[in-house]
Amino acid sequence: MIMMSGRRILRLSFDLPPDADAELPERLRRLLEDFTPRAQLLEDGALVDLTGATRWWQRDARGITELVQLRALAYFGVRSSAGVAGTPMLAAMACALTPLGRRTVIDDSPEAISAFLRPRPVRELPGVGGKTAALLGEYGLHTVGDVADVPQQTLQRLLGARAGRALHEHARGHDTTVVDPTPAPASLSTEHRFPRDELDPAEHRRALLALADDLGARLRASGQIATGVTCTIRYADLSATRRSRTLPEATQHTVLLARAAYAVYDSLGLQRARVRSIALRADVLRPADRAARQLTLDAGDDKPLVIEAVADRARARYGRQVLYPAALAISSRPPSARQWDRGDRPDDARGRRVT
Template identity: 90%
Template sequence: MLAYFGVRSAAAVAGTPMLAAMACALTPLGRRTVIDDSPEAISAFLRPRPVRELPGVGGKTAALLGEYGLHTVGDVADVPQHTLQRLLGARAGRALYEHARGHDTTAVDPTPAPASLSTEHLFPRDELDPAAHRRILLALADDLGARLRATDQIATGVTCTIRYADLTATRRSRTLPEATQHTVLLARAAYTLYDSLGLQRARVRSMTLRADALQPAERATRQLTLDASDDKPLAIEAVADRARTRYGHQVIYPAALAISSRPPSARQWDRGRR
């Protein structure tokens, strides 16, 4: 890092992501730490550390544990799991019990999911018609929704970027009421962003729609409550996804995009997590 980028860094190697992260936080810049995978080496590293250095232990939890004389990781490691669960709850107590013993089931994903998905449409000529703008927003939302569902992700925000004939651009973002992967809801958010711009006879060169702050679909806290009018589009959406998986994306698309012989095309890209 120093030779290539001029940045001093620290590194740590251990048998689990948790141990490596804890060791790296203690390693001086320009140095590295290696923790052997033996139980003795793990115990020697962990037991003297303050309990607040374990993942998931904040100030309040550390203070609560301190009231019971549990100040170090070693103190916690000597306590039965059921005792920790009585203090912190079943899930948090079990996690702390495992972490204090150096156990970490976090998987290392060499190809993490992108932090955002974007899709763009470049008009063949500068477009003034608001109806054409809205059709493109629907096409972009349709593309994003299909990609989110195909990768089992949900978006918690949407960003719309409008680029004009003079190459200036306007960008608007909003956080969704609930994270979603459904085209109808992404399109609704895109229309809201577009309407907020109040464009009057604007010559639009391109439009970009981005799904932000992506999360795995299983992290959704609850099922989104939809209006009854959304039931049919969502049922059609599921059928369309199956058809596209088998025959390609262009085989089926929203009827509002059928004004021409082909639906609008879009460029796509993913933005990785930083």
């Protein structure tokens, strides 16, 4: 049974320019807060609760969304796609299907929600990755409607109690997520864009190492440690997969960040995927003096960290190009990167040249 929520949630996806000002995300936040205080910035856009704003602005959710998009373009030159629905999940799904400069609005009625949701591929539901979609497909559950018609107990036997219950709720359009205007914990991000859609897993892993090396150097320079990493992979069809992993212990060391990044990448099970870009984010940063390190009897674990400290001193004196991981020396092609900090705000676009 599909229920109406009474809410009107706007999901925006921003197309930020590569050379965007570091203050642009904060300016976009202030623009959204001109309409409602319930605005939450995300990694690639924003989530806005318009429920209480429609009466004040004497416009429906579509009208407010058009005004938000127009002001973002006029004031800051930022184009966006938008989805409006009764829940954040439905708004995000609608936004993902909407071209830049356009908007998709799902009326808050059972008929409209069902018409949008039921034909969608099951992999578009949150929490459904490639392996879960393949497992459901083996039982003939290819669309959201297929899943919605299956008893919750059946899904729980297939996926486990928690995952089955969540999938059962999502397939019926239920989502109790709220818009949280509290700023997200500080983070650092960097992105590698391939010059062409890349099929080679070795190149994917090489890019991950370069990203981990960049994040590690920036964390150490700023005296911070990360408690987790998030890897975002964008494909040739403009879809994306995002996976996060909590680190066994908070760290700022390249070798440990790279291990975590490799583990996230391997968990995706990509086979011959045409990858357009890979982004790596260090999550929930804390001061480095709060780091605790697990003792080990293996002296070999300390060797990379000693080398890293020497490399940092050499780089500080002679520049970033003087030392780098050997795996990055197999090609002279310069990777291009976009980097963000403090809640994924774009700050610069530094290319890293490997000689």
